[in-house]
Amino acid sequence: MKSIFFSMVLVLSLLYCFAHLSNAAIPCGTVDMKAAACISFATGKDAKPSAACCSGLQQLAQTVKSVDDKKAICRCLKAGVKNFAGVQEKFLTQIPNACKIKVGFPVSMNTNCET
Numbered sequence: 090m091k092s093i094f095f096s097m098v099l100v101l102s103l104l105y106c107f108a109h110l111s112n113a114a115i116p117c118g119t120v121d122m123k124a125a126a127c128i129s130f131a132t133g134k135d136a137k138p139s140a141a142c143c144s145g146l147q148q149l150a151q152t153v154k155s156v157d158d159k160k161a162i163c164r165c166l167k168a169g170v171k172n173f174a175g176v177q178e179k180f181l182t183q184i185p186n187a188c189k190i191k192v193g194f195p196v197s198m199n200t201n202c203e204t
Contacts, residue, residue, distance in 0.1 A: 115158045117165035123149035124166075127184060132175040143188035150190060163202030 126141035153159050178198055185191065 114155065115152060115161050115165075117161075117168075119152070120149065120162050120165045128176075130184065130187075131177065131180050133177050133180055138184055138187045142184070143190070146184070146188055146190055160202055163200065167198075167200070167202055 123145040124142070126139050126145055129135040130138040130142060149162070153162070176198070181198065
């Protein structure tokens with residue numbers, strides 16, 4: 090359950106760059122599965138994101154086909170952040186660079202999904 094919530098947080102960061110989109114097509118369950126492997130890094134338990142973490146996030150980014158998809162993922166992640174204690178912003182912000190994923194904005198748990 091905690092992995093699902095972290096997954097949402099991580100994907101939120103990735104999707105913010107796509108935040109100018111509206112109706113969602115990607116379910117939260119998919120978002121959770123793709124980002125679940127990142128929780129150990131985002132909570133400070135691992136020194137770097139795992140290969141599974143980076144691979145899942147890259148796969149998730151490739152599934153985004155519309156603005157609605159991006160907003161949906163962002164909302165899933167943001168909802169998860171509210172329910173998951175332990176994710177540290179200082180680690181979360183490092184994931185895009187560590188995984189070589191370009192998001193084009195500062196990663197934050199306070200990202201506005203609707204802009």
